[in-house]
Amino acid sequence: METPLPVIIGIRHHCPACAGLVAQKIRRLKPAYVLIEGPADFNERLDELYLPHAMPIAIYSFLSAGSIYRASWTPFLHYSPEWQGLLAARDIGAEARFIDLPAWHEALGDMTNRYADKFDAEEESMAARYEEALCRQLNISGPDALWDHLFENETDPARLEESLAVHFDCLRGGSPGSPANQTREAMMASWLAWAMAQKRGPVLVICGGYHAKALRERWPEFSFEKNAPPPCVPKPETVVAEKGGEDAPQLRFGSYLVPYSFKRLDSFHGYASGMPSPAYYKWLWDYGLEKSGHQALEHIFTRLRLKKYPASTADLKAVHAASEALARWRGHRHPLRSDCLDAVAGVLIKNALEVPVPWNYRGLLLPGTDPVLVEVMDVMAGEANGSLDPATPQPPLLLSVREEMARLGLAESAGPIKLNLLEAADLKRSHCLHSLGILSLPGLERLSGPQLAMGGQKTESWELNRTLDWEAALIEASAWGATLYDAARNRIEARLKEAGADMKALAQILNRAALAGLSGIGTRTLETLGRSVAEEPAFESFGEALAILFPLWQHGADLNMRYAPVLKTILEAAFDRMLWLLEPPVSLEPARFSFHIKSNLELCRLTREALVSKNSHHLDLVPERALAVWGRKAADPAAAPVSRGAALGALLSLGDRERLAETESLLDSLGPEAMGDALSGLLALGREVLAHEEIFLEGLDKRIQNFTPYDFTLAMPSLRAAFGWLPSLERRLLARTVAGMHNGSAAGLTGKLSASPEAIAGAIAAERRVADELARWGIFINPAEVAADEDA
Numbered sequence: 001m002e003t004p005l006p007v008i009i010g011i012r013h014h015c016p017a018c019a020g021l022v023a024q025k026i027r028r029l030k031p032a033y034v035l036i037e038g039p040a041d042f043n044e045r046l047d048e049l050y051l052p053h054a055m056p057i058a059i060y061s062f063l064s065a066g067s068i069y070r071a072s073w074t075p076f077l078h079y080s081p082e083w084q085g086l087l088a089a090r091d092i093g094a095e096a097r098f099i100d101l102p103a104w105h106e107a108l109g110d111m112t113n114r115y116a117d118k119f120d121a122e123e124e125s126m127a128a129r130y131e132e133a134l135c136r137q138l139n140i141s142g143p144d145a146l147w148d149h150l151f152e153n154e155t156d157p158a159r160l161e162e163s164l165a166v167h168f169d170c171l172r173g174g175s176p177g178s179p180a181n182q183t184r185e186a187m188m189a190s191w192l193a194w195a196m197a198q199k200r201g202p203v204l205v206i207c208g209g210y211h212a213k214a215l216r217e218r219w220p221e222f223s224f225e226k227n228a229p230p231p232c233v234p235k236p237e238t239v240v241a242e243k244g245g246e247d248a249p250q251l252r253f254g255s256y257l258v259p260y261s262f263k264r265l266d267s268f269h270g271y272a273s274g275m276p277s278p279a280y281y282k283w284l285w286d287y288g289l290e291k292s293g294h295q296a297l298e299h300i301f302t303r304l305r306l307k308k309y310p311a312s313t314a315d316l317k318a319v320h321a322a323s324e325a326l327a328r329w330r331g332h333r334h335p336l337r338s339d340c341l342d343a344v345a346g347v348l349i350k351n352a353l354e355v356p357v358p359w360n361y362r363g364l365l366l367p368g369t370d371p372v373l374v375e376v377m378d379v380m381a382g383e384a385n386g387s388l389d390p391a392t393p394q395p396p397l398l399l400s401v402r403e404e405m406a407r408l409g410l411a412e413s414a415g416p417i418k419l420n421l422l423e424a425a426d427l428k429r430s431h432c433l434h435s436l437g438i439l440s441l442p443g444l445e446r447l448s449g450p451q452l453a454m455g456g457q458k459t460e461s462w463e464l465n466r467t468l469d470w471e472a473a474l475i476e477a478s479a480w481g482a483t484l485y486d487a488a489r490n491r492i493e494a495r496l497k498e499a500g501a502d503m504k505a506l507a508q509i510l511n512r513a514a515l516a517g518l519s520g521i522g523t524r525t526l527e528t529l530g531r532s533v534a535e536e537p538a539f540e541s542f543g544e545a546l547a548i549l550f551p552l553w554q555h556g557a558d559l560n561m562r563y564a565p566v567l568k569t570i571l572e573a574a575f576d577r578m579l580w581l582l583e584p585p586v587s588l589e590p591a592r593f594s595f596h597i598k599s600n601l602e603l604c605r606l607t608r609e610a611l612v613s614k615n616s617h618h619l620d621l622v623p624e625r626a627l628a629v630w631g632r633k634a635a636d637p638a639a640a641p642v643s644r645g646a647a648l649g650a651l652l653s654l655g656d657r658e659r660l661a662e663t664e665s666l667l668d669s670l671g672p673e674a675m676g677d678a679l680s681g682l683l684a685l686g687r688e689v690l691a692h693e694e695i696f697l698e699g700l701d702k703r704i705q706n707f708t709p710y711d712f713t714l715a716m717p718s719l720r721a722a723f724g725w726l727p728s729l730e731r732r733l734l735a736r737t738v739a740g741m742h743n744g745s746a747a748g749l750t751g752k753l754s755a756s757p758e759a760i761a762g763a764i765a766a767e768r769r770v771a772d773e774l775a776r777w778g779i780f781i782n783p784a785e786v787a788a789d790e791d792a
């Protein structure tokens with residue numbers, strides 16, 4: 001007797017029509033095996049799915065090992081064909097199995113949702129051309145309205161099954177599929193071949209319609225003996241098998257059920273596969289096609305009235321009439337989703353629309369969408385949130401977080417939390433809350449507190465309101481570790497690797513780690529960080545970063561960051577890289593002056609630390625290298641004046657007072673337009689010496705007095721910028737010194753002006769009008785033109 005062929009039902013994920021077809025087919029056919037597109041590594045735990053959960057739920061699978069991180073969800077709703085397949089299989093006593101690759105496999109590595117079918121560019125283009133041609137032929141706007149018209153409107157199961165098969169065969173065409181899809185289809189086809197070889201009865205397969213044709217063609221390629229074990233499911237260890245020994249990255253993997261929500265499933269909130277508007281299709285599943293439209297309009301008008309939008313009883317009657325008319329005109333037995341939504345827009349929207357209506361495209365709502373339509377789409381998405389049965393196995397991170405929060409007195413906290421960071425208990429609570437924040441848990445918000453870990457503010461406030469997504473987010477965060485400390489630390493390590501050579505990003509990440517008291521970074525990450533810092537292309541990128549990191553190294557004891565290995569690695573690598581970048585002469589645009597000076601300041605602080613530090617935790621730096629580079633830079637006429645000034649200022653600051661004479665020659669070698677730039681570098685780094693050195697100040701005073709009015713005009717902006725590097729108290733002392741040179745008082749220089757700002761601005765404007773008028777009559781002569789005439 002010839003073995004019957006398997007029954008392969010290609011479906012659209014989260015489709016009520018497909019779900020009804022699957023359930024009916026299984027109960028009528030009574031197959032021995034029901035094979036479902038889903039993670040095969042979860043087969044031993046299928047009983048967990050049958051616990052009395054509140055839908056929707058999802059299987060969350062994750063794997064992380066070193067730089068590899070993969071996570072994916074397999075969502076289920078009441079009307080998911082896969083879910084109805086599981087329920088129907090249990091009812092008739094069939095053996096249900098998931099047959100797809102594990103979610104962490106490379107073929108699904110960049111898919112956050114298993115049921116977001118993965119296409120390459122050619123596949124995507126071919127499928128889109130097919131759907132667009134159908135939409136044009138049927139005069140339908142958008143693929144979702146097309147699907148409803150073709151399939152949700154169908155009542156005959158046999159005709160629906162045939163239509164689905166034809167549709168998906170046309171959608172795929174002759175494409176062999178992307179390499180990732182071929183790998184997945186080989187796995188699913190092997191499971192189908194195994195089930196057929198057991199000869200226990202009919203075999204039914206539920207898979208995404210795109211894969212159905214390939215499974216029909218490929219399952220005979222695989223051979224199994226009767227009573228043979230099922231196909232081998234890849235093991236997580238294979239991801240890191242090639243990196244044995246001590247260098248192998250830590251492997252973390254797992255699969256757990258998580259609560260899910262309609263909002264996360266809705267395509268208008270970013271979900272990449274399945275049906276949009278989950279709430280509408282739940283009404284369609286619960287009430288049938290005739291009543292689903294009534295449910296949708298009732299909920300839409302309730303929301304609009306709650307939000308005070310115009311939505312009268314007359315409007316409701318008009319929308320009902322319009323939806324019925326559209327349904328009849330379009331050949332629908334009852335109003336479909338697009339009929340209801342088009343009727344709402346036609347009746348309630350009075351003004352021209354700036355963007356297309358949302359149900360005519362897939363993806364996030366476009367900016368400029370009418371507010372009424374935003375509310376309408378939110379109603380159609382729904383508010384349902386799933387929950388797990390208490391007997392559901394949970395990852396250890398959940399228990400770790402509960403215990404840690406209970407130990408710190410945060411377990412029952414709700415609403416605002418105020419902390420005094422000078423108290424040890426509150427500091428530990430702060431570390432815990434920051435660690436939770438690193439894991440991006442919902443309902444946790446920091447309202448106030450120091451932005452920098454070494455900032456002066458010593459109070460902090462938080463808002464903690466656990467949302468329905470709290471538990472799901474914690475389960476998802478289990479990919480990073482089994483305890484709160486490990487998960488937060490591993491998440492920080494991953495972000496450090498993602499930052500690469502971006503010094504600003506590295507500093508911000510480590511500042512956040514310091515706020516959470518996380519200092520322990522793995523050896524492999526330290527090696528990666530050292531290499532990343534050595535690839536930073538810009539000297540100016542280091543200043544702001546080291547201004548955050550170096551104080552943590554010196555004084556971050558309360559934050560567990562003092563002498564932390566991660567800071568040691570970055571500071572030592574930064575010192576070396578900065579010297580390499582500073583050595584060659586490069587031109588600098590004015591916009592980069594401040595960053596260049598700040599980087600020199602931080603390099604000077606590192607060098608001073610290396611010169612004076614005697615403790616056992618000293619940085620492994622060679623300060624003589626920095627002194628040599630600055631010496632060459634100060635003497636290099638091809639270098640930017642600001643860079644030469646900063647180099648000379650650094651040498652003076654570090655005690656080489658014999659360089660004072662070089663300041664005179666440096667300033668003499670520069671024109672008025674560049675002298676202020678060099679002075680900026682000198683004062684920023686060497687102000688402790690120069691601001692109180694009368695010989696230097698007298699020389700500077702004489703140079704400025706010898707300026708022509710035109711020279712002074714050229715020099716003024718950069719001179720003001722240079723003196724801006726001095727603190728206000730030192731500027732006052734400098735003003736007194738300069739005034740004393742001229743037998744005057746500094747009071748007039750630093751005291752408040754008696755005239756108002758408005759009066760001063762008016763005087764300046766009047767002077768400008770007078771100068772313009774004199775110039776128009778040829779009376780005012782530019783000093784630069786006089787000099788040019790004399791030279792001629």
